Amino acid sequence: MTESAEQANASATASADGQAAGGNGRTPVLSLRNVCKNFGAVSALTDIELDVHAGEVVALVGDNGAGKSTLVKVLAGVHQPTSGSISFDGKSVRLADPSAALNLGIATVFQDLALCENLDVVANIYLGQEKDPYHLDEVSMEVRAWTLLNELSARIPDVRDVVASLSGGQRQTVAIARSLLLDPKVIMLDEPTAALGVAQTAEVLNLIERVRDRGLGVIMISHNMEDVRAVADRVVVLRLGRNNGVFTPDASNQELVSAITGATDNSVSRRAERQRAAQPVAEEVQA
Ligand SMILES: Nc1ncnc2c1ncn2[C@@H]1O[C@H](COP(=O)(O)OP(=O)(O)OP(=O)(O)O)[C@@H](O)[C@H]1O
């Protein structure tokens, strides 16, 4: 076993108590124990353990088919777990449907954002949450929309602009602001930077930090290790539907890729090996 694989394993074994350690002994706001989800003969999730604390960003990473979306859907009340337990604020809960999850305080920003292109920002933020759909209080809705966006220091030119005129990053911002409308305690973001350029990615990552600073627990799914390292407090790896280690964001690419793929011999580890081998030569040249 290579040194990096040993390190990866060491981090992974530390994960059992590492989950609790993430919050310095505080009770997690959301806690999963032995959660399994089967689709017929397919085991999408097996014995998943996950803790999320208030004011913490947990990155959920894993290869295609690792079970990330299934886990998010279980927490969003879309899928019912086959077995296992979910606690919220220290109490055991059942998330029977999406409104149960939302009312409890678990909000989800799905990857497709589900915004209405032809409606303005205010209407999108309130979509489905209008107090009285027949008599809209446009003024108070607009004020609340501005307040939410200002609290996030979001760069939206005008809340009366239609979503079709916004950039990808601004749309993500609107979707995040919408998820905050009901004052959730946990927010889940599925690939929030996947479709964004460099500047917009930085803006959305800043936004995620501000959401965390508001005291929310954030679960962020991402395939981008740079984004993960930039914003996550802990990195939870899933592989083939199981936990495969919890890492701190200073873990190397090599460690993370090993945990994600299960292979210690991969292009990232080979590149690191080559760089290590080339090091003395470079030093000699300098001397
Ligand atoms: N509704 C479903 N019915 C049957 N199998 C499913 C269903 N949803 C997910 N699966 C299976 O569960 C496993 C995990 O899928 P999931 O979509 O959670 O992976 P993922 O980590 O989100 O992958 P990706 O990075 O590609 O989005 C896969 O084998 C998938 O085929």
Ligand SMILES: [Mg+2]
């Ligand atoms: Mg997915």
